Amino acid sequence: MADRFSRRVCEHRPIGGGVPVGGGGAGQRLGDGALPVHDARLGQLSCRCGPVQGQRQTSQAPWVVNLSLMRRASFFALAFLSLGVAGYAVFAYAFWPLGRALHPDMRVAFEAHPVGIYTHVFASVIALVLGPFQLSARLRSAHLGLHRWMGRLYLGVGVLVGGLAGLFMAFHAYGGLVSRLGFGSLAVAWLYTGLRAWLAIRSGDTASHRRWMVRNFALTFAAVTLRLWLPAAVVSGIPFELAYPVIAWLCWLPNLVLAELLFNQTHAPSIERKDQGLRQ
Secondary structure (H helix, E strand, O other): OOOOOOOOOOEOOOOOOOEEOOHHHOOOOEOOOEOOEEEOOOOEEEOEOOOOOOOOOOOOOHHHHHHHHHHHHHHHHHHHHHHHHHHHHHHHHHHOOOOOOOOHHHHHHHHHOHHHHHHHHHHHHHHHHHHHHHOOHHHHHHOHHHHHHHHHHHHHHHHHHHHHHHHHHHOOOOOHHHHHHHHHHHHHHHHHHHHHHHHHHHOOOHHHHHHHHHHHHHHHOHHHHHHHHHHHHHHHOOOHHHHHHHHHHHOOHHHHHHHHHHHHOOOHHHHHHHHHHHHO
């Protein structure tokens, strides 16, 4: 019975017009009987042979598999939370009276500026829905045209319109100056990172474009973290008037730090390699 680690016979035919390496056409052997062949087109040694004796064909290392699973789980969690909050926002602001689920003091500002809040909410929903898929390398490589059109909607409607409306509403935010500065800074940072992402891709710098898009979506995700911090503050018993100004900063600053540490710093080299195709 043939052993699965036994040597396979190497096909000594030159590949693509190549010639065997070594004097007199005898060929120079590598290891356990593999015959290298020089491919004139590729300028490199190649050989049509299977594994040599004692060489085991191994699968991916466990840590590589675990990392891949973690990335997939992170993407699905990101998409689930983003789509969940987007669906809640559409339902709440399309079918409920304005400000029904809000603190009474917040409701006053919303009712005073309905155009501003509706514009901000529904434009931001577009960014929440499209954002996770814009970060998908698989979608980007398989459907580049779709990626670009979704990017135009994400930046041109979701970020630009939603950011400007959010900046307007920040001046009327509940919680005083601290809240207004927090939400105003979020709106400015959201618009700025979106602008930098657009300028980068217009200049053909896809690696920089992706880094700025990661920062931008971290700020888009503030719509999710805001709705995680608010019930946490209520459950903890902290008075709402004290918690809300802090949450106005807490909903987006940690997102930006984590995006920088967990993605932009650790994946910068691979971004530059994988995104070369987007320059075309």
